[in-house]
Amino acid sequence: xxxxxxxxxxxxxxxxxxxxxxxxxxxxxxxxxxxxxxxxxxxxxxxxxxxxxxxxxxxxxxxxxxxxxxxxxxxxxxxxxxxxxxxxxxxxxxxxxxxxxxxxxxxxxxxxxxxxxxxxxxxxxxxxxxxxxxxxxxxxxxxxxxxxxxxxxxxxxxxxxxxxxxxxxxxxxxxxxxxxxxxxxxxx
Numbered sequence: 001x002x003x004x005x006x007x008x009x010x011x012x013x014x015x016x017x018x019x020x021x022x023x024x025x026x027x028x029x030x031x032x033x034x035x036x037x038x039x040x041x042x043x044x045x046x047x048x049x050x051x052x053x054x055x056x057x058x059x060x061x062x063x064x065x066x067x068x069x070x071x072x073x074x075x076x077x078x079x080x081x082x083x084x085x086x087x088x089x090x091x092x093x094x095x096x097x098x099x100x101x102x103x104x105x106x107x108x109x110x111x112x113x114x115x116x117x118x119x120x121x122x123x124x125x126x127x128x129x130x131x132x133x134x135x136x137x138x139x140x141x142x143x144x145x146x147x148x149x150x151x152x153x154x155x156x157x158x159x160x161x162x163x164x165x166x167x168x169x170x171x172x173x174x175x176x177x178x179x180x181x182x183x184x185x186x187x188x
Contacts, residue, residue: 062091062104066181069093069102074174079181086168088183093172095179098122098143110186112158123182126155130162139167143180146171152187164188 011030015023063083070079090107094100100118108114111126118125127136131154142149148170155165166187172179 058105062106065102065104066091066093069179070172073172073178075172075178076174077170077172082170082181082183086183088168088185090182090184092118092123092182092184093179094123094182096177098180101179107184110157110184111155126165127153128156128160128162130154131156139169143169143171146173146177 015026015030018026063079066079066083069075070077088106090110091102091104092100092107093102099120099122101120103115103118105115107118111118113125135151135153139149139151139153142151148168150166150168152164152166154162156162164187166185168183170181170183171177172181
């Protein structure tokens with residue numbers, strides 16, 4: 001028997017399907033002591049699928065939370081389209097004065113700051129020494145223009161580590177702009 005990974009996986013599957021009598025019959029033909037054990041492939045497949053489903057469920061819950069805000073504030077934006085077009089790690093919803101009213105768990109993972117800490121602050125607390133004044137001014141101008149935009153800004157994690165953050169901001173409106181939704185991800 002060849003001793004490669006594919007053969008071992010097939011052998012594992014084959015042997016697991018045998019009853020005791022069948023196994024005892026084939027046991028002398030299989031050199032168990034020379035076979036290196038490897039993790040069960042089926043467990044790896046299960047965990048990969050489980051992890052993917054877990055991430056998808058979290059994203060659905062985040063979207064549902066933003067949609068509940070949309071209902072509460074009567075936003076007219078096509079949020080389904082916004083979510084389908086934007087990849088993100090962190091989601092931030094601010095009021096029209098840019099005070100944070102909600103962040104997702106990805107925000108905490110990306111920045112190190114808890115949801116509780118972020119609420120009622122502006123995203124400026126993420127900025128620091130290397131944050132470009134020109135970039136901050138461009139962001140402020142675009143917010144005042146009340147149009148969607150994308151920028152890259154240097155932000156800081158709670159531990160002081162700087163990172164490049166791609167920010168896509170969408171004004172949320174009913175008759176007037178009432179809030180902003182930011183899709184953020186670390187780049188570079």
